[in-house]
Amino acid sequence: MQIISTREFRANQKKYFDLAETETVFVARKNARPILISVADDDDFMSNEELQSIRQGLDDIKNGRVYKMKEEENLTDFLNRMENV
Numbered sequence: 001m002q003i004i005s006t007r008e009f010r011a012n013q014k015k016y017f018d019l020a021e022t023e024t025v026f027v028a029r030k031n032a033r034p035i036l037i038s039v040a041d042d043d044d045f046m047s048n049e050e051l052q053s054i055r056q057g058l059d060d061i062k063n064g065r066v067y068k069m070k071e072e073e074n075l076t077d078f079l080n081r082m083e084n085v
Contacts, residue, residue, distance in 0.1 A: 003028055 002019060003026045009016055016025050016037060025037040046054075060066060067085065069078045 002026070003034070006030075 001024045002016070004016065006027055006029055009027045016027075019025055020037045021039055027035040027037065029035065067078075067082060069075075073081075
Protein backbone atom coordinates (compact mmCIF):
# COMPACT_ATOMS: atom_id res chain seq x y z
CA MET A 1 0.00 0.00 0.00
CA GLN A 2 1.27 3.44 -0.94
CA ILE A 3 0.06 6.72 0.55
CA ILE A 4 1.11 9.76 -1.43
CA SER A 5 0.34 13.47 -1.58
CA THR A 6 -1.61 15.13 -4.36
CA ARG A 7 1.58 16.92 -5.41
CA GLU A 8 3.45 13.60 -5.69
CA PHE A 9 0.56 12.09 -7.64
CA ARG A 10 0.41 14.99 -10.11
CA ALA A 11 4.16 14.83 -10.65
CA ASN A 12 4.19 11.05 -11.26
CA GLN A 13 0.73 9.98 -12.45
CA LYS A 14 1.93 7.24 -14.78
CA LYS A 15 4.07 5.73 -12.03
CA TYR A 16 1.13 5.50 -9.63
CA PHE A 17 -1.34 4.30 -12.24
CA ASP A 18 1.08 1.50 -13.09
CA LEU A 19 1.64 0.77 -9.40
CA ALA A 20 -2.14 0.50 -8.89
CA GLU A 21 -2.04 -2.63 -11.08
CA THR A 22 -0.34 -4.48 -8.23
CA GLU A 23 -1.08 -2.60 -5.01
CA THR A 24 -3.40 -0.09 -3.41
CA VAL A 25 -2.55 3.59 -3.85
CA PHE A 26 -4.09 6.28 -1.64
CA VAL A 27 -3.77 9.94 -2.53
CA ALA A 28 -3.97 11.94 0.70
CA ARG A 29 -5.72 15.31 0.45
CA LYS A 30 -5.68 18.24 2.83
CA ASN A 31 -9.04 18.61 4.62
CA ALA A 32 -10.66 15.88 2.53
CA ARG A 33 -10.96 12.12 2.44
CA PRO A 34 -8.18 10.30 0.56
CA ILE A 35 -8.71 9.06 -2.97
CA LEU A 36 -8.19 5.36 -3.69
CA ILE A 37 -6.65 4.45 -7.04
CA SER A 38 -7.43 0.94 -8.20
CA VAL A 39 -7.76 -0.92 -11.47
CA ALA A 40 -11.30 -1.55 -12.71
CA ASP A 41 -12.25 -5.06 -13.82
CA ASP A 42 -14.74 -5.89 -16.57
CA ASP A 43 -17.32 -6.94 -13.97
CA ASP A 44 -17.14 -3.46 -12.38
CA PHE A 45 -19.18 -2.11 -15.31
CA MET A 46 -22.76 -2.85 -16.26
CA SER A 47 -23.44 -4.47 -19.61
CA ASN A 48 -25.71 -2.81 -22.17
CA GLU A 49 -28.31 -5.47 -21.37
CA GLU A 50 -28.21 -4.62 -17.65
CA LEU A 51 -28.51 -0.90 -18.36
CA GLN A 52 -31.43 -1.49 -20.74
CA SER A 53 -33.17 -3.63 -18.11
CA ILE A 54 -32.80 -0.84 -15.54
CA ARG A 55 -34.13 1.73 -18.02
CA GLN A 56 -37.10 -0.52 -18.78
CA GLY A 57 -37.81 -0.94 -15.07
CA LEU A 58 -37.71 2.81 -14.49
CA ASP A 59 -40.04 3.32 -17.46
CA ASP A 60 -42.42 0.69 -16.05
CA ILE A 61 -42.49 2.48 -12.69
CA LYS A 62 -42.99 5.88 -14.33
CA ASN A 63 -45.94 4.56 -16.35
CA GLY A 64 -47.56 2.66 -13.50
CA ARG A 65 -46.78 -0.83 -14.76
CA VAL A 66 -46.13 -2.15 -11.26
CA TYR A 67 -47.54 -4.67 -8.84
CA LYS A 68 -48.14 -3.70 -5.25
CA MET A 69 -48.45 -5.80 -2.15
CA LYS A 70 -51.85 -5.67 -0.55
CA GLU A 71 -52.09 -4.34 2.95
CA GLU A 72 -51.46 -7.13 5.47
CA GLU A 73 -50.08 -9.36 2.67
CA ASN A 74 -46.77 -11.04 3.43
CA LEU A 75 -43.99 -11.51 0.90
CA THR A 76 -44.72 -15.19 0.32
CA ASP A 77 -48.38 -14.50 -0.46
CA PHE A 78 -47.40 -11.63 -2.76
CA LEU A 79 -44.94 -13.79 -4.69
CA ASN A 80 -47.49 -16.59 -4.98
CA ARG A 81 -50.03 -14.10 -6.33
CA MET A 82 -47.48 -12.84 -8.87
CA GLU A 83 -46.93 -16.37 -10.20
CA ASN A 84 -50.55 -16.33 -11.36
CA VAL A 85 -50.37 -12.97 -13.15
